[in-house]
């Protein structure tokens with residue numbers, strides 16, 4: 001473990017206070033960007049979406065926990081593991097990760113979401129003595145149908161909103177969208193003071209957009225002194241999948257769309273036969289979805305990721321070929337114009 005541990009309690013109030021003061025950005029850290037099997041340069045599928053003080057893991061291929069340690073991520077701050085489907089290159093690292101959390105004596109619940117069948121799979125491993133999770137409270141969410149909003153425990157839900165959507169692959173598969181909660185707009189302090197709101201607790205209430213009663217008996221609506229709501233940054237994660245409508249909906253307006261691009265476009269037919277997409281197709285999805293940045297991942301060991309990204313750049317203006325451990329900063333645009341941004345951070 002490379003960071004200071006976080007107390008297991010950390011109730012909602014404390015987390016709420018943390019959220020108000022924390023930075024309003026996400027960081028995406030690819031932990032494994034290979035398809036099918038790991039290579040020396042690319043691990044099996046895994047990607048961390050990191051906020052200040054908490055993170056979620058999308059897919060947990062073999063080697064994901066070592067990659068997370070290398071990225072300096074603290075397991076005590078992991079809120080949820082979101083498994084897209086039960087193919088081994090997206091799942092096989094999970095038993096090992098859960099065993100580590102068990103050994104660490106974690107008492108804070110961990111949410112594990114995935115398609116139907118994930119609970120019985122983990123139960124079978126536990127029965128065989130393969131998990132060793134001790135008293136770790138697991139909240140397993142099995143997804144069915146089209147997917148939808150995911151309920152996280154109170155303290156986790158304060159940081160993250162998570163939605164799922166069924167994708168089109170050879171087995172039941174769900175993409176995810178992870179967002180920071182929207183925040184109230186910026187307070188016009190001068191206007192509030194001029195309207196008679198005294199500094200102190202009442203001003204703090206106004207800053208939250210609440211209606212307050214002034215000392216002279218007047219009622220004031222706090223929301224009138226706030227700028228437009230600040231939208232939380234969002235990351236959509238769509239793999240594995242052939243090009244599909246659900247990926248467009250999942251990525252609609254996302255600041256970063258992480259989309260699989262297993263093959264170069266010349267092998268589109270092979271990609272579809274195997275339930276996958278090309279980089280060019282991922283770029284069409286990102287364009288239609290108006291996603292800010294397209295982060296391509298899940299590269300077959302037989303392709304050059306940069307070449308796949310080059311092909312995609314003919315369609316979408318902002319394409320990044322994911323590389324293990326190469327993080328991106330994600331911020332949402334201000335309510336005023338400007339584009340959303342994702343900065344490469346080596």
Ligand SMILES: [Zn+2]
Pocket residue numbers: 085087169240
């Ligand atoms: Zn798959």
